[in-house]
Amino acid sequence: MQIQAIRQPSRRRFIQGLMSIIALSALPFQLLARSTKAFQATKLETVKAELFGDLPIVDSSDISLDIPDIAENGAVVPVSVSTTIEGAEAIHVVIEQNPNPLSASFKLTEFSVADISMRVKMGKSSMVTAYIKTPTTIYKTSREVKVTIGGCGG
Amino acid sequence: MESRPVKMRGKVVDSVAEIKVLMKHPMETGTRRDDAGAVIPAEFIEQVTCEHNGNVVLTADWxxxxxxxxxxxxxxxSAKSGDTVKVGWTDNLGNASKGEIVLK
Structure with missing residues (x-):
């Protein structure tokens, strides 16, 4: 996009190029900054404050959170999150009843699809929430998972 | 440290590559205790970086x-046959490993 901006110096192109330069220069920090505080937090409220600040959080039906209703083994619970929301820049998986609720954060780029799968540990039955971060709003969807054997403490 | 390979599989469907990764890592929480009652120190993957032809396309903090x-x-x-996909991790102890595949 920057190269195009230089080749076709119309005002709109120029502004687009400028915006992309600003976005790109901010990218390494976004990609590298690990929110250690959010991962060490023991309260859901702290996790949300660290990750999202003051951005509004709304429920969305455009997020697919695929996770079993009943997990027989809390040490290995498969989770898949995908979304069609435009401008999704990060996916956060939060397990509310775990000692540290924030499990994983995935930072997307324009080259990756907002569709990830992984396996998590769950200490006990809990709400599991997927948060999708866009520049202006946080979208979320939740599912309750019952755990019959816990995954913490071996 | 024993070898901890990153195993990867990938396939391309309609120019989207789906990559599946298996990593070998104990993922110790730091709260478990061994038989003698001593705390097993935390050892877990903190960051995962995914590259497509050398460009970072996704990072994960765990x-x-x-x-x-x-x-x-x-x-x-926008993936195609012949492209290279790399996945690397680093853990809280500074250990690291990575894997690489060429898409078929």
Whole structure:
């Protein structure tokens, strides 16, 4: 996009190029900054404050959170999150009843699809929430998972 | 440290590559105790970086609640046969490993 901006110096192109330069220069920090505080937090409220600040959080039906209703083994619970929301820049998986609720954060780029799968540990039955971060709003969807054997403490 | 390979599989469907990754890692939370009652120190993957032809397309920050020997799947846009996809991790002790595949 920057190269195009230089080749076709119309005002709109120029502004687009400028915006992309600003976005790109901010990218390494976004990609590298690990929110250690959010991962060490023991309260859901702290996790949300660290990750999202003051951005509004709304429920969305455009997020697919695929996770079993009943997990027989809390040490290995498969989770898949995908979304069609435009401008999704990060996916956060939060397990509310775990000692540290924030499990994983995935930072997307324009080259990756907002569709990830992984396996998590769950200490006990809990709400599991997927948060999708866009520049202006946080979208979320939740599912309750019952755990019959816990995954913490071996 | 014993060898901890990153195993990867990938396939391209409609120019989107679906990559499946298996990592070998204990993912210790730091709260478990061994038989003698001593705390087993935390040892977990903190960051995962996914590259497509040398460009970072996705990064992940993980906590201690990711399962042992993590499985992870993601999708890369505008991928084609012959492209290279790399996945690397670093853990809280500074250990690292990476894997690489060429898409078929």
């Amino acid at each position: 906590g201690t609640s990711v399962s042992k020997n993590p499985y992870f799947a993601f999708k890369v846009k």
